[in-house]
Amino acid sequence: MYPNPRVVDFITTQFIPVRVHARENAADFKRLGDRFNAHWTPTTLLIDRGGTERHRIEGFLPIDDFLSQLALGLAKAAFARQDYPAAERLYRDVVDRFPDTDAAPEAQYWTGVSKYRTTNDPSALKATSQAFRERYGDSTWAKKASVWA
Amino acid sequence: MAHEIQWSRDLDAALASADGKLVLLDFSAAPL
Numbered sequence: 001m002y003p004n005p006r007v008v009d010f011i012t013t014q015f016i017p018v019r020v021h022a023r024e025n026a027a028d029f030k031r032l033g034d035r036f037n038a039h040w041t042p043t044t045l046l047i048d049r050g051g052t053e054r055h056r057i058e059g060f061l062p063i064d065d066f067l068s069q070l071a072l073g074l075a076k077a078a079f080a081r082q083d084y085p086a087a088e089r090l091y092r093d094v095v096d097r098f099p100d101t102d103a104a105p106e107a108q109y110w111t112g113v114s115k116y117r118t119t120n121d122p123s124a125l126k127a128t129s130q131a132f133r134e135r136y137g138d139s140t141w142a143k144k145a146s147v148w149a
Numbered sequence: 150m151a152h153e154i155q156w157s158r159d160l161d162a163a164l165a166s167a168d169g170k171l172v173l174l175d176f177s178a179a180p181l
Contacts, residue, residue, distance in 0.1 A: 003153075011154055015173035016163045019156040022178040032160060033176065041178040047160075049167035070173075077171055 004063050010070060015046070046073035054080055068098035072107055079114060088114035105136035109145055122148075 011017050020028045022041055033039050036053060046055040055073030057066065075090035091114055094107035112128025115121075125148035132142035156175070157163050163172045 005152070008152065008154055011173055014170070016167055016170050017154050017156050017173045017175065018158065018160050018163045019175040019177055020158065020160075022176070025158060028158065029176065032174065036174070038176050041176050043176040045174040045176075047164065047172045047174055049164050049169075049172075051164060054171060073171065 007063060007067065010067055014070070014074060044069075046070070046077065048077055048080070052080075064098055065101045065103070068094055068101040068103035071097065072103045075107065075110065075114075079110065082117075084114045084117040088118060099135075105132075105139035105141040108132070108136060109141040112145065112148075 020032055022029050036045055036047075038045065038056075040058060042058075042060060044057040045053050047053055054077040055069070057069045057073075061069065071090065071094045075087050075094060078084075078090050079087035088111055091107040091111040095104050095111065098104055108131060109128065112124050112131075115124035115128075125145075129145045129148040132139070132145050136142055160172065160174060
């Protein structure tokens, strides 16, 4: 997965990459595994500079699914720092770039929430609920958005 | 486009230099 040029480029440009290997860095693997409750490989955590985990990917994923999760993590971090315009843009980017992944319906939900946070206009939530009628209607996120109809 | 990832092993140093970026911490058992 990581030798893929798209994955390498995305990680290199968007993140500061740190790797601990179960056998080669056994002490760090144990110490950081205990710190972040990560006891399986592969596990990828996105951590902000305060040391807070913002997103977690456990287990292998194909390239687009993995990239979509990384992009989702960027959006979640923006939401967490209450930069809602950036979060809306980044969540929408997940839907646009990776429409066939599991991350897409989650991102569609949070696009609406982020827009609502920015505008305080409940029509953003209603529009999101309606969008789920057209796409990702079978997802858990459609159920969550259904309350906004 | 980069051809490989330059992995650090030092999380705390990475966090200290994050400067707005997220740190990607990879727990791996893949063959080296």
